[in-house]
Amino acid sequence: AQKVTQAQTEISVVEKEDVTLDCVYETRDTTYYLFWYKQPPSGELVFLIRRNSFDEQNEISGRYSWNFQKSTSSFNFTITASQVVDSAVYFCALSEAAGYSTLTFGKGTMLLVSP
Amino acid sequence: EADIYQTPRYLVIGTGKKITLECSQTMGHDKMYWYQQDPGMELHLIHYSYGVNSTEKGDLSSESTVSRIRTEHFPLTLESARPSHTSQYLCASSGLTSAREQYFGPGTRLTVT
Numbered sequence: 001a002q003k004v005t006q007a008q009t010e011i012s013v014v015e016k017e018d019v020t021l022d023c024v025y026e027t028r029d030t031t032y033y034l035f036w037y038k039q040p041p042s043g044e045l046v047f048l049i050r051r052n053s054f055d056e057q058n059e060i061s062g063r064y065s066w067n068f069q070k071s072t073s074s075f076n077f078t079i080t081a082s083q084v085v086d087s088a089v090y091f092c093a094l095s096e097a098a099g100y101s102t103l104t105f106g107k108g109t110m111l112l113v114s115p
Numbered sequence: 116e117a118d119i120y121q122t123p124r125y126l127v128i129g130t131g132k133k134i135t136l137e138c139s140q141t142m143g144h145d146k147m148y149w150y151q152q153d154p155g156m157e158l159h160l161i162h163y164s165y166g167v168n169s170t171e172k173g174d175l176s177s178e179s180t181v182s183r184i185r186t187e188h189f190p191l192t193l194e195s196a197r198p199s200h201t202s203q204y205l206c207a208s209s210g211l212t213s214a215r216e217q218y219f220g221p222g223t224r225l226t227v228t
């Protein structure tokens with residue numbers, strides 16, 4: 001069975017600080033996909049990134065970066081120079097490649113960025 | 116940009132009423148999903164569909180039912196609402212393979228009094 005663990009329930013930072021959201025996953029599959037979603041106070045989940053298990057390159061998109069390490073089964077998300085608009089709940093998710101697998105979500109990390 | 120819609124956005128209803136939460140997508144996606152999200156943030160998959168005339172129960176047992184008569188439409192029905200059904204309901208859709216990200220609607224916040 002697959003599992004996603006986001007150990008940080010809530011993180012509070014001050015604007016311009018860097019922050020890393022942790023995600024650890026468990027799966028028996030060798031091929032799988034990892035995702036991050038953002039849920040702002042408005043409630044809609046917004047897709048941020050997808051990473052497949054064969055691609056361990058880190059990715060950077062503006063202030064966002066993702067560190068995928070198969071050796072530690074982790075897919076961490078870093079926000080550089082955080083802003084108030086980054087305040088949201090962030091979810092990490094896993095999908096196994098076999099068949100028509102559904103997404104398994106972590107419990108989410110609430111990020112609060114204060115001015 | 117995702118084109119997935121949910122109505123109503125907010126609903127307050129009395130116990131025992133029948134309600135239908137609407138979800139439509141214009142992306143031609145085969146798979147659609149319903150999640151229930153409690154105030155504690157955790158997302159629970161309650162129903163999903165691979166395509167027309169296909170419906171499956173998710174990880175969390177739910178008293179709701181769904182139907183998929185058209186590709187773009189995936190309504191969720193509660194025959195008799197109870198206060199325990201108070202929650203946020205999120206609809207999503209995706210392409211058929213597991214590599215595809217899910218796109219979410221804005222959600223329906225349901226309160227049963």
